[in-house]
Amino acid sequence: MAVTIDLTNPAARPARTVRPDSDGKPTLIGLTRPEMARALAEAGVPEKQLKMRVSQIWHWLYIRGVSDFDDMHTVSRELRDTLKARFTIARPEIVEEQISNDGTRKWLMRFSPRGAGRPVEVETVYIPEEGRGTLCISSQVGCTLTCSFCHTGTQMLVRNLAPDEILAQLLVARDRLGDFPHKDTPQGAIVPAEGRKVTNIVMMGMGEPLYNFENVKKALLIAADGDGLALSKRRITLSTSGVVPEIARTGEEIGVMLAISLHAVRDELRNELVPINRKYPLKELLDACRAYPALSNARRITFEYVMLKGVNDSLADAKELVRLLKGIPAKINLIPFNPWPGSPYECSDWETIERFADFVNANGYASPIRTPRGRDIFAACGQLKSESERMRKADRLALEAAMIAGHGAD
Structure with a gap:
């Protein structure tokens, strides 16, 4: 039975907040070491400390996995306060x-x-x-x-x-x-x-x-x-x-x-x-x-290679696949089609998939059937989707105007 965890329940949430800061602070995650050094220099870290500080922060972000500057125990309190004021490392x-x-x-x-x-x-x-x-x-x-x-x-x-x-x-x-x-x-x-x-x-x-x-x-x-x-x-x-x-x-x-x-x-x-x-x-x-x-x-x-019933799953398709890939070190993952609402396709029959795989295997290419x-x-191959939509131009311009007006009010 599938389970959906209710993340509105505080007991189900991670210990640290996963919501990013709302004030648009830049993140240190995803910066290269030179980019991080430049960001720290702009925050006032002395040049002679940059290499050490980048190494420390890199360790805490990617080895220890912290998402709060206060958990960086080898970093001075003063620098942690500076980092908190200027950057974020919060999770989405x-x-x-x-x-x-x-x-x-x-x-x-x-x-x-x-x-x-x-x-x-x-x-x-x-x-x-x-x-x-x-x-x-x-x-x-x-x-x-x-x-x-x-x-x-x-x-x-x-x-x-x-x-x-x-x-x-x-x-x-x-x-x-x-x-x-x-x-x-x-x-x-x-x-x-x-x-x-x-x-x-x-x-x-x-x-x-x-x-x-x-x-x-x-x-x-x-x-x-x-x-x-x-x-x-x-x-x-x-x-x-x-x-x-x-x-x-x-x-x-x-x-x-x-x-x-x-x-x-x-x-x-x-x-x-x-x-x-x-x-x-x-x-x-x-x-x-x-x-x-x-x-x-x-x-x-x-x-x-997604297996679509009556579309691409014939023995002739398998023979042509072997011919096309000749000379390429390769393996072929055969993927039973995963249905989704409104899809026009069906998954190939299991016997058809196995026959296809057997032919490809016999001709020198590993062809595992992906379970x-x-x-x-709806987490299987080809099933992912979110509800996010691109903003219409008129809505985007209105939001930009509101942001500008709000900034001016500050």
């Missing part, structure tokens, strides 16, 4: 936390407005498995790609997430799972028996990560920093629907594992399922995959 608001009957957790997080706009909401999913725990992180509020099988694609793009908002999803998950030092795991939570609770992250949530390249890059490099969150780049996977010009940059500048949201082996069908294919057709996409930096049998590309997780709380 957790609007809702749902727990699937299979142990999958989904958080709906609300971020404060950026500029003139409303607060926005995104969904983040934790998938516990034997020996690992995977966090599925969102990169945008909504999406521009309108993939016909994906629930997120029915939500228009509202805005990109900033680096701190991307990282905040990881920090909140580690908070709620007791994955920071001296934090307790919730009673009854399904998590790996040993080691970290979040062992892997996948950029497979809401949005297209490569349409938010710079922010995603900064967040992932901080997540992989060995003196902080210290996630191995081999345990970070970025999934793209095929933004070809950014694929090489992903390998060169971020260096994480790559996944391709493929789903069809013919341009005509992929144009319908994944409309970005009209701009970057299969040949261009697969050429970019073959040229992906550091590609090898030890660093394979994952091709994601659907979190379907009962």
Whole structure:
């Protein structure tokens, strides 16, 4: 039975507030070390102390996981007061936390407005498995790609997430799972028996990560920093629907594992399922995959293939898939379609999926069938969506005018 935690009940909330400051103070989360040093210098920290202070704050943010400056016990009271007055490190608001009957957790997080706009909401999913725990992180509020099988694609793009908002999803998950030092795991939570609770992250949530390249890059490099969150780049996977010009940059500048949201082996069908294919057709996409930096049998590309009944699940499709991927070190994740309200598709029959997988396996490509997780709380692949909407221009201009008038009144 799925469970929704009532976060209006104070007993269910984290010990520290998760609501960001309302006065728009800049956050220290998501800054590179040089950016943090500049921010501290502007706050009056002497130049000769900057390297030490950045190291201290970095430790408290990303190793100890604090969300309140008062918990930084190795930082002087005077500096803590200065930091509190000028910056924030608060978590976003957790609007809702749902727990699937299979142990999958989904958080709906609300971020404060950026500029003139409303607060926005995104969904983040934790998938516990034997020996690992995977966090599925969102990169945008909504999406521009309108993939016909994906629930997120029915939500228009509202805005990109900033680096701190991307990282905040990881920090909140580690908070709620007791994955920071001296934090307790919730009673009854399904998590790996040993080691970290979040062992892997996948950029497979809401949005297209490569349409938010710079922010995603900064967040992932901080997540992989060995003196902080210290996630191995081999345990970070970025999934793209095929933004070809950014694929090489992903390998060169971020260096994480790559996944391709493929789903069809013919341009005509992929144009319908994944409309970005009209701009970057299969040949261009697969050429970019073959040229992906550091590609090898030890660093394979994952091709994601959702199984749609009577659409892309024939033996002929399996044969063409093997032909297309020839020469690319790869594995193929077969994803049983996860239904959502108004979807025009059905999931392929299990026998059809197994026959497809058997053929691909027999031809030298690992093709695991992904077990659907979190379907009962709409946390499965392709089911994520929030209610956030882009503000109409007239509403945005009215809000800007009100903000200006309010500022003048101060």
